[in-house]
Amino acid sequence: MNSILATTAMIAAIVVTATSGDILIASAMRQIGDLDRIRARSGLYGAAAAVVTNGRFGLGFICLALSFFSLLFALSHRDLSLIGPAATSLTFVSNAVAAKVFLHENVDHRRWTAAIFVCAGVALLAF
Amino acid sequence: MSLRRYLILAIVTLTASLGDTFLARGMKTLPPVSLAHPAELIHAIFSPWVVAGIVLLIGFFASYLTALSFADLTYVLPATSLGYVLMTILAHWWLHETVSSWRWLGVLCITAGVGFVTRGPAYTNTAEPCPSEIVHAGEEVSR
Numbered sequence: 001m002n003s004i005l006a007t008t009a010m011i012a013a014i015v016v017t018a019t020s021g022d023i024l025i026a027s028a029m030r031q032i033g034d035l036d037r038i039r040a041r042s043g044l045y046g047a048a049a050a051v052v053t054n055g056r057f058g059l060g061f062i063c064l065a066l067s068f069f070s071l072l073f074a075l076s077h078r079d080l081s082l083i084g085p086a087a088t089s090l091t092f093v094s095n096a097v098a099a100k101v102f103l104h105e106n107v108d109h110r111r112w113t114a115a116i117f118v119c120a121g122v123a124l125l126a127f
Numbered sequence: 128m129s130l131r132r133y134l135i136l137a138i139v140t141l142t143a144s145l146g147d148t149f150l151a152r153g154m155k156t157l158p159p160v161s162l163a164h165p166a167e168l169i170h171a172i173f174s175p176w177v178v179a180g181i182v183l184l185i186g187f188f189a190s191y192l193t194a195l196s197f198a199d200l201t202y203v204l205p206a207t208s209l210g211y212v213l214m215t216i217l218a219h220w221w222l223h224e225t226v227s228s229w230r231w232l233g234v235l236c237i238t239a240g241v242g243f244v245t246r247g248p249a250y251t252n253t254a255e256p257c258p259s260e261i262v263h264a265g266e267e268v269s270r
Contacts, residue, residue: 022200029195036197051192068184072150072168076160080151092208096201105199106251110243114205117240122211124233 007082010074014087017067019094023102024060030103031056081126089122128249132197135190136206142187144210149180198249205244208237 032038032050039047051057074083096115100107107115153176160167171177194203212234218224 022204025192026195026200029192032196034196035193069168072154072171073160073165075151075154076157076171080147084147084151092204095204099200103200104251105201106248107201108247110247111201111205114240114244115201117236117243118205118208121233121236121238121240122208124229124236125211125215127227127229127233 007078010070010078011083011086011090013070014067014074014083015090015094017063017070018087018091019098021060021063021067022091022095023098024056024063026099026103028054028057028060085122085126089119092119092122128198132194132249135193136198136203138190139187139194139203139207140210140213142183142190143207144214146180146183146187148214149176149183153177153180199251202244202247202249205240209241212237 028051029035032054035047035051038050042050071083071087074087092115096107096112099105105111153174154171156174156176157167157171160171172181191203194207198206215226215230215234219226
C-alpha cells in the first residue's frame with residue numbers, strides 16, 4: 001500500500017511541476033512572440049535575451065527544473081517503463097486542460113482526440 | 128507551416144526521447160537516491176550517461192522554446208510524441224527487444240493522435256497580438 005502511495009506521489013510531483021512549467025513557458029513564449037522574427041531583427045543574442053529576461057520564463061524554468069529532479073528521484077526508485085508512460089500520459093491530459101483554462105488555446109475536438117489518443121498510446125507502451 | 132518548422136518539431140521529438148533514454152541509463156548505474164540525502168541527486172549529474180542526457184535535453188529545450196513561439200502547447204506536445212513510436216521501433220529492430228501487441232497498439236494510438244493534431248491549425252489567434260507581431264506590423268507600415 002505504501003509502495004502504491006509512494007509511486008502515486010512521485011508521479012503526481014512530476015505531473016504537477018511539468019504542467020506548471022509547460023504552461024508558464026508557453027505563456028512566456030506567447031508573450032515574447034515568434035523567435036525567428038526576433039532573431040532576424042535583433043540577432044541570436046537578442047532572441048536569447050528576450051527569453052531569459054522574461055519573468056514567466058524564469059518561473060517556468062524553475063518548475064521544469066523541479067520536474068527534472070522529481071523524475072531523477074522517481075527513476076532511482078522505480079522503472080522507466082512505469083514512471084515514463086504514467087507521468088507523460090497524465091501530463092498530456094493535464095496540459096490540455098491547463099492550456100484551455102490558462103492560455104485560452106483553442107482546444108477543439110481534434111486536439112482533445114489527439115491528447116486522449118496519445119495519452120492512451122503512451123500508457124499502452126508500459127505493457 | 129514551413130519545412131523549417133516541421134524540422135524544429137522533428138528535433139524536439141528526437142532530442143526528448145534520446146535524452147530521456149540516456150538519463151534512465153545513467154540513473155540505473157547509480158544506487159537509489161533517498162529523500163534523506165537529496166544531495167545525492169547532484170552527484171548523479173556527473174555520471175557520463177546523465178551528462179549526455181542533459182546535453183540532449185538542453186537541445187530539446189532550445190528547439191521546444193522555438194516551437195512554442197510559433198505553435199500552441201496543445202499542438203506541440205502531441206505532434207512531438209512520435210518519439211515514443213521511434214523508440215519502440217528502434218527497440219524492436221535494433222535492440223531486438225520483444226515488443227508486445229499492446230505496445231504496437233500504443234504505437235498505433237500515438238500515430239493516430241499525431242495525425243489528428245497535425246491536420247489542424249498550429250496556432251490560436253488571440254485578441255491581443257504578441258509584441259513581436261506589433262513591431263513587425265510597424266516595420267511593414269514604415270516601408
